[in-house]
Amino acid sequence: MTNSYKAVKLTDKVYWVGAVDWTIRDFHGYTTRRGSTYNAYLILADKITLVDTVKAPFREELVSRIASVVNPRDIQVIVSNHAEMDHTGCLPEMIRMIEPEQVVASAMGVKTLGEIFNRDQKITAVKDGEQLSLGNMTLRFMETRMLHWPDSMFSYLPEAEILFSQDAFGMHLATAERFDDEIDPAILDYEGATYFANIILPYAPLVTKLLARVGAAGLSIKYIAPDHGPIWRRDIGGVIGRYGRWAAQQPTMKAVVVYGTMWHSTEHMARAITEGLTAGGATVRCMSMDAFHRSDVAYEILDAGALVVGSATLNNNMLPQIADVITYLKGLRPVNLIGAAFGSYGWSGEAPGHIADILKEMKIESVSPPLKVQHVPREDDLQSCFYLGEDIARQLKKNKEAA
């Protein structure tokens, strides 16, 4: 057993004891170019308490960091705020090793952990609003169902004014620094938004409600301690405000043009649409799916007002890289978008129609019928693409003014 990993102090009584995963690059389809952390926290109350654990391969790191402060077997309470395996992979082993007095989770957490680990974990269900005495300190629980699993909950430690927020307010970012004020704010903005877009976005309406509940509860928060990435302590109001803005997805003057091309014809169309959008006053991201990852597109969609998707037709269908990204985006359920479909074709040309059907299922209002060009776009075809871009920009402006 290694003893080279050390705990990091938040306050005199609370320590970070998680793990840094410098190498992970894929999180179920979301590319994590800067790695991640699995955060766990140790509360030195009368009843020593561990909040969350880490992914199974990182158990030694967790135990080493705990052991730098206390004997792990002195832990009396384990709280599982979220059952997903990046936070519970080593929970059964930790329970076996520590034999704590009590392990607690939400009612759905108890059910989910039972299903995942297929054994009786002797876990106690805690209710929304319930408090657990740790002797000289108290943990207060707040259910956050579907943010982003049914079991998810927050724990609040009033004596240290810490909100343990599991995945919420997190990001995939491996760093040696543990606090937000030690890291480049531009990296925090980018990775925070990327995480929200790829993980939290489907549940954005619940975020809005949750933030209202947190506000109404009147919690005094000095630290937000999530399960991934840095601990927030610099500007808590700003962190919460940014989540509110991302969740609201207000219409903007930004368009994302996503395309897949075979012989550059659809690419020429994409670029002409981009020119039209720009001429109409929109900000544009023009993204070939041969050059970008689906999670890059998700990031760009977060503050966009339009999604324009093009594909060449291959074997009566859209290109596989477009099927990939559009399936992914559909699952993320972005709102307040307008859009259009386009693409070149040789003889049948089904792809733009298929894309338009999916945009409709996504409740994206179409600015025009699918725009199709046979083989290679001529000057008048490119002019039509340019006009489409201008039309979308005009509609974006109207939507922004109406919001």
Ligand code: FEO
């Ligand atoms: Fe970080 Fe939903 O697990």
